[in-house]
Amino acid sequence: MHDAYQRRLRDLPLGGQRVVIQLRIRRFICGTPTCPRRTFAERFAQLTAPYARFTIRLNRTLERIGLALAGRAGARLAAHLGLGAGRMTLLRRVMALPDPSFPTPRVLGVDDFATRRGHTYATVITDGERHRPIEVLPGREAAPLAAWLAAHPGVEVICRDRAGAYAEGAALGAPHALQVADRCHLLQNLGQAVEKFVAAHRDALRCVVVPSEREAALAVTGDAHASPPDPIMAPTGRRAQRQRARHAMVPDLLNEGMSIRAIARHLGWGRHTVQRYARAAR
Template sequence: MQTDAPFWDSLVFAGIDDVDVEAVTAALGTVEVAARGRAAGSACPDCGRFSDRVHDRYLRRLKDLPLAEQGFVIRLTVRRFICGPVDCPRRTIAEPFSQLAAPHVRFTTRLNHALERVGLALAGRAGARPTAQLGFGAGRMTLLRRVMALPDPRFSTPRVLGVDDFAIRRGQTYSTVLTSVEDHRVVDVLPTREAGPLTAWLIRHPGVEISCRDRASAYTDGARRGAPDALQVADRFHLWLGLRRAVETCVAAHRDCLRNPSPSSMLPEATLGSGPPQDDTEPVGRRADRKKAAHALVHELLAQGHSRRAIARHLGWGLNTVLRWAD
C-alpha cells in the first residue's frame, strides 16, 4: 500500500529540512519510507570547500521508532560528492544527515535516544525484554553499547561527600565509591580502599565541607590529609550499627533481669522469680533449684486449667520450653 508522500514528509521528517519523502510502502507489519536529501551539495569537512558534483549514490537503511504499532524503516538514498581541490586529502564527501542519524549507524537519532534511556534504566537483558513489546526490539548488547558510548556526566565537587567501600570480588578485591550525599548520585570510583587515592582525589577537587564515611582508618587518614578543613562524620549505616551493638551489649549485661516474667495476678509474686534455666555458667545447685521451680510452676498452672500456649505467653517463655517441663 502506497500513500501520499507530502503527508509523510511532514509527519516523519518534521523539523528536518534537508530530507524529502519519495514513497511510502506498508506491508507485513512494517512501514517503509523511501527518502532522499534535497541539499544542492555539501561542504568538505577537511578543506571546507563546497561541492555539488555527484560521484555516486548508495542506500542507507535506518530503523526508526514504531508507528501505530508497526515497525518503521527509512530507506535513505545518500549522494557522494566529489571534492575537487588537489591539495585536499579527501576525494569524496558523503551527504550529511546530522539531524536524522549519525554516520555509519543503523538507527535514527530519536530511536537511539530511546535505546539510551532504556539501557540506562534497565541495562542489558532486563532492557531487551520490554523493547520487543514497545515495537523497536533491541538485543542486550545493543543497549549496553548505547550506554557505554555515552560521555561521562560532568559534576561539580559535592559539599557533602560520601565515602564507602564496595566489593568487586568479595573477600578479594575492593574499591571505593564516592557519592554526593545531598543529591544521591555517584561522583567517582577509586581503584582501591586505601588512603592514597582518596587523598589525591580530595586535593584535585577542593570544596568538600563534610566527609561522610565509614569507620575505616584509611578513610580517616585520607580525608584528613586531602581535606583537612572538612568535618568528618560517620554515615547513617554505621551510626545505626554502633547503636545496635551498644543495645546488644546492654541487653546481654542485663539478660538475667529481662528473663524473669513480669508480675501478674495469676500467681503469687514469690513464684515469679523462677525462670527456665538457660545459663550454663550458673552454679550447679542454683541451676537445679531453677529447674525444680520451673517444673513446679508449669505443672501448677496446668493444674489450674491453663493451656500450654497460654502458660508460655504468660511467663514470656518459649512454647517448646513449656512443653518440655509439662512432659
C-alpha cells in the same frame, strides 16, 4: 556528483510496525585541486550519524531503555515496543555515553562496597546533598581517596564510616573539611555494642526476676508463704539458635584434627571468634 549509494536506517516503530528509512546518499567530487579528499558524501546530521544504522531518535530511545533496565530486561521491553534491539545493542549504547560531569559537592559521602564479598572491594563517593553517586574508586585505602579530594577542592563536610583508612585519606586530601560519621554506621555500631554487652552479661540478667502482679501484691501484704518465682528459661530466638549452631560446629571441627587457624579460614571467621567458641563450655 560522483555517484550515489543506499543506506538503510531503522527508525521508531509506527502503528506497531517496524520502520526502515531508505536513503539515497550522493557522493560528490571536491572541486579544489589541493584537497586531500577526492570525494565526499552528503551528511544528514539531524537524522543520523555517519556509519550509523539507527536514527538519532531511535538511538536515544535505546539509550534511555539501556540506562533504566540494562541488558536482558531492556531487550524484553524493546521487543515489546517493536524496537527489536538485543541486550548487547543496549549495553553498547550505554557504554558509548560520555561519563556525566558533576560539580564538586559541598557535602561528600564516602563508603565501601563489595564487588566480590571477602575478596574485592571498592569505594563509592556520593553527593550528600543531591544523593547521587559521582565516583567509584578502586580499593578502600587512603591513597585513592586523598588523591581524589586533592584533585577536587571545595569539600566542606565528609560523611564516612569509621574506617581508619577513610579518616586518613580525608585528613590528607581535605585537611580543612569536617569529618562526621553517618547515622547508618552509628546505629549499626550502637546495635552491635549493645548486643555484645547483653551477651557478655547474660548470666547476670538471668538473676533479675520481674515480679508478677500477684507476687507484687503478696509482697505488699507481707505473705511469707508466697511461692518462689519460676526460673527464667534458656534464651530463645534466631541469635541464640545461631550461636548454639556455631558452638556445636567448632568442637566438631576440632575433633577432626583441624587447627584454630584452619577452622577460621574454613568458616570465614576471625581467629579470636573461633577461640571463644572453642573455650566456651556451653
